[in-house]
Amino acid sequence: MDSVTQLVTGALLAAAVVPAKHRRAALWAGAALGTLPDLDVLPLSLLNDDPVLKMTAHRSITHSLLILPWVATLIWWWCKRSNGRVAEAPKAWWWAIFLGLINHPLLDCFNAYGTWLFWPLGEEAIMWGNMFVIDPLFTLPLLLGFVWIAIKPLSRYTGKVMYGAIGLSVLYFAWSLAAQMWVMHKVDAQLAELGLEDAPRLVTATPFNTLVWQVIVMQPDGVLSGSYSISQDAADAPIALQHTASDAAVLTKIPDNVALQRLRRFNQGYFIAHEQDGQLIISDVRMGRAPHYTFNFAIARLHNGVWQELSPPVQIQDRPDVKKEWGYLQQRLWGGSVPVPEGNTP
Incomplete structure (x- = not known):
């Protein structure tokens, strides 16, 4: 999926699992983690001039479900040592970091481009094709929820807006699968x-x-x-x-x-x-x-x-x-x- 979708999805998923007073911090952490796997394009672009290699190596090691949980645990361990919030609610923050990262490759499976989800095992990309790379109806609720939490003071409405935004996008995802089938x-x-x-x-x-x-x-x-x-x-x-x-x-x-x-x-x-x-x-x-x-x-x-x-x-x-x-x-x-x-x- 596009970078905006990955950013706001990672942000809201991370914010949804931490204590209420940590939501804004988790929002920004999840936004950064949601974009992290695509940074593999930088070394791929800088270190070679083969366009086929650039395309086929992308969405592999940095998108692997066999790699990212270890990366999430490493980030969590480092943050727990230096960040009071993570140490205060370690289990919740492990899930926040994990979901912020893992949502990215899962979203990439939605389109026809495909993701090597279990690198290095096998060579077959997972490509469901139930959504295009950019789909405003999936992204818009998440984007609105992200903006609300980012700029509005935390209140009793924050959780309702957040879960409502995630719920609407999940319903649209379910519709896309049903229509495709x-x-x-x-x-x-x-x-x-x-x-x-x-x-x-x-x-x-x-x-x-x-x-x-x-x-x-x-x-x-x-x-x-x-x-x-x-x-x-x-x-x-x-x-x-x-x-x-x-x-x-x-x-x-x-x-x-x-x-x-x-x-x-x-x-x-x-x-x-x-x-x-x-x-x-x-x-x-x-x-x-x-x-x-x-x-x-x-x-x-x-x-x-x-x-x-x-x-x-x-x-x-x-x-x-x-x-x-x-x-x-x-x-x-x-x-x-x-x-x-x-x-x-x-």
């Missing part, structure tokens, strides 16, 4: 009718909402993608799936390509490959909408008929028309004619 059930039924019941598929939230869902279905020769709008599409209406081709054959020619191996582990096969200007481009299909995907990397160059590894790989920017994409989203949310995505209908 409903759309996933519909997708499963449609793919079974098409004979694609074994095809890997994802159902992920689209920007800023949980009413319009992106559907991604991987095929040996590319990806089928489309969307379903809870607010606009009939419950029994089939989802229009558009095909975007992938040059899967070329991948067999570069089995030892380091960037390809890293990307394949990171995105779990949700990518397409194509040649552009003598370069092999890998596009992660989980973020963005065909044909404009957010993460694209040139990983190899064709030289004298042979694919040679690019070291380091090159990130390719493919920026969509923001006005067009916003219009598409508004049409899928509120109605009107819907532009047909580029690609071929299967």
Whole structure:
């Protein structure tokens, strides 16, 4: 999730478990702890120039549920020695520090980007996809609760505001999971009718909402993608799936390509490959909408008929028309004619 969401969630969770007189101190401590895991981007950016490594190494060691409890305990131990509040209520403050840290990787699992939650065990990122990276309806109650506690004198209303803000966001989270499961059930039924019941598929939230869902279905020769709008599409209406081709054959020619191996582990096969200007481009299909995907990397160059590894790989920017994409989203949310995505209908 975005940094603001992680900050205010960590802040309110920490404030919720300490004694009432410690709430404001815990609020600021939780805010700092909620942003701490993402500081791994600093050494990753400063110590290497490989964009694939930067992306795939992020959300790993600093987001691991096997590492963060030890980090929380170390911070708690140090604070207990030098901070009177922590020594005064040590158990409550351990939970405050733990929740302030642990909320970050758990929030990151909500979106399709994924988090290596159990690093170093396995290599599979956890990606629920039930919310977009930024979702105002989830964040707004938490933000308002944070501002209230930060600027208002502590009173009998402080706890009600705090727990109310957390409760509203939890309810929205539960709604997002229920909506995703409903759309996933519909997708499963449609793919079974098409004979694609074994095809890997994802159902992920689209920007800023949980009413319009992106559907991604991987095929040996590319990806089928489309969307379903809870607010606009009939419950029994089939989802229009558009095909975007992938040059899967070329991948067999570069089995030892380091960037390809890293990307394949990171995105779990949700990518397409194509040649552009003598370069092999890998596009992660989980973020963005065909044909404009957010993460694209040139990983190899064709030289004298042979694919040679690019070291380091090159990130390719493919920026969509923001006005067009916003219009598409508004049409899928509120109605009107819907532009047909580029690609071929299967």
